[in-house]
Amino acid sequence: MAIQICGAPCCWGVDDPKNPYLPPWQRVLSEAHEAGYRAIELGPYGYLPIDVKVVSEELNKNHLAIVAGTIFHDLVDPENQESVLQAVDDICKLITDDAMPTLERMEGQKFPTPYMTVMDWGHDERDYAAGHSDTAPRMNDEEWVQFMGHVRAVCERANKWGVRPVIHPHAGGYIEFSDEIEKLVRDIPYEIAGLCLDTGHLYYSGMDPVTYLKKYADRIDYVHFKDVNETVYQQVLGEHIRFFDGCGKGAMCPIGTGSLDYPAIRETLQEIGYNGYITIEQERDPRNSDTSLRDVKASVDYLKSVGYQI
Numbered sequence: 450m451a452i453q454i455c456g457a458p459c460c461w462g463v464d465d466p467k468n469p470y471l472p473p474w475q476r477v478l479s480e481a482h483e484a485g486y487r488a489i490e491l492g493p494y495g496y497l498p499i500d501v502k503v504v505s506e507e508l509n510k511n512h513l514a515i516v517a518g519t520i521f522h523d524l525v526d527p528e529n530q531e532s533v534l535q536a537v538d539d540i541c542k543l544i545t546d547d548a549m550p551t552l553e554r555m556e557g558q559k560f561p562t563p564y565m566t567v568m569d570w571g572h573d574e575r576d577y578a579a580g581h582s583d584t585a586p587r588m589n590d591e592e593w594v595q596f597m598g599h600v601r602a603v604c605e606r607a608n609k610w611g612v613r614p615v616i617h618p619h620a621g622g623y624i625e626f627s628d629e630i631e632k633l634v635r636d637i638p639y640e641i642a643g644l645c646l647d648t649g650h651l652y653y654s655g656m657d658p659v660t661y662l663k664k665y666a667d668r669i670d671y672v673h674f675k676d677v678n679e680t681v682y683q684q685v686l687g688e689h690i691r692f693f694d695g696c697g698k699g700a701m702c703p704i705g706t707g708s709l710d711y712p713a714i715r716e717t718l719q720e721i722g723y724n725g726y727i728t729i730e731q732e733r734d735p736r737n738s739d740t741s742l743r744d745v746k747a748s749v750d751y752l753k754s755v756g757y758q759i
Contacts, residue, residue: 451555452718452758455516455728456481457673458492460745462735464521464693466495470735474498475507480742482511485749488552490517490566490728491544494536501546514550516726517564517671518543518612523571524599525592525623533599534606540565541610557724559643560613564671566645567603567614569596569622579621579692580653580682588623596623597636604642615645615671620653621692627656634668644668648709649675649701649730653682658709659717666721674714674752675730676707696732703744704729705751712755727757 461477462470474497481489491497497504508514518540522533543549544563554561578585588596604614616633618624624633634644644665648658650673662669678699685695704711729748733741 451557451724453487453552453555453726454749454752454757455488455490455726456484456486456745457490457728457730458496460729460731460733461738461741462733463492463496464732466493468735471496472735472738478507478511478513480745482513484742484745486513488514488516488562488726491515491519491540493519493521494540499539499543501543501548504543505546505548505550508550514552515544515563516552516728517562517566517615519566519568520603521568521570524567524569524603525572525596527595527599530599530602533603537565537603537606538610541607541612545610545612552726555724557722559725560670562726563612564645565607565612565614566617566671567600567607567642568617568619569600569624570619572621572623575623575625576621576691577689579625579695580655580686582626582655585626587628593632597633600633601637601641604637608641613670614642616642617645617647617673618650618654619647620650625650625654630661630665634665639668643670645671645673647673647675647730648714649673649677652677652709653700659713662714662717663721666723669721669723671725672718672723672727673730674704674711674727674748675732676702676704676709676711676748678702678706679708682708693732697734699733701731701733703731703751704748705755706747711752715756
């Protein structure tokens with residue numbers, strides 16, 4: 450099994466590019482390097498500049514490559530599709546430019562990086578129901594078909610650039626729970642897009658990460674790691690708050706300090722023959738980003754202590 454650990458700006462609280470409290474992106478790249486990463490995700494569209502020269506120089510200075518770009522948009526509203534597809538083009542143009550530092554393709558890795566993670570987001574009725582499969586509203590069949598058409602269009606646009614799209618079930622979006630993942634896999638063929646499964650989102654939404662990594666082993670191209678503070682998690686599930694407000698209270702924690710069993714997850718990844726990149730995430734309030742480097746280092750050190758490579 451060949452696995453390499455990467456980073457993501459959400460560990461510094463970067464989820465909404467319009468949030469006035471975000472740390473400078475140059476600082477995020479510098480601290481990602483200090484943590485020992487070789488690669489990082491771009492983060493949400495609009496955080497890093499869409500400027501090849503500026504971004505590639507900063508990445509090279511910090512000995513980093515891009516492991517994935519990110520579409521984190523409302524994929525339901527038809528009126529949003531034009532702007533989403535423009536974002537796909539902008540991101541793909543950036544990450545496929547010859548000047549951008551790249552990661553080597555590991556033996557057995559199905560598709561080369563950088564990937565495009567595709568996440569649906571931006572719906573109050575689902576955001577406030579994150580983690581609550583029993584009460585979260587579901588789409589009817591007609592709405593789902595239209596939604597899948599939008600998702601497929603995003604993935605096909607990335608494919609035209611030679612970028613592998615990986616669909617990420619995300620707490621608080623319309624692809625979150627077990628039944629929705631099953632329908633997604635049914636309706637989006639693997640030749641169009643793979644899966645990015647996130648251990649923390651699976652757990653948050655009532656699914657055992659080990660079980661679902663095994664269940665979708667033949668569809669997984671990329672993996673995200675998180676850990677969940679059980680005390681805070683149970684508290685926020687009992688409150689009527691948005692997903693990221695729960696993260697701001699500390700629902701996500703350094704890996705090895707929460708509820709997830711990372712030795713068992715490592716054994717599962719070995720069992721299914723996963724070869725590829727894994728990105729650590731720990732969503733937080735960006736006003737607490739002064740502790741991000743400390744927490745990222747703690748996550749990396751823990752994963753190394755139980756056999757993961759970096």
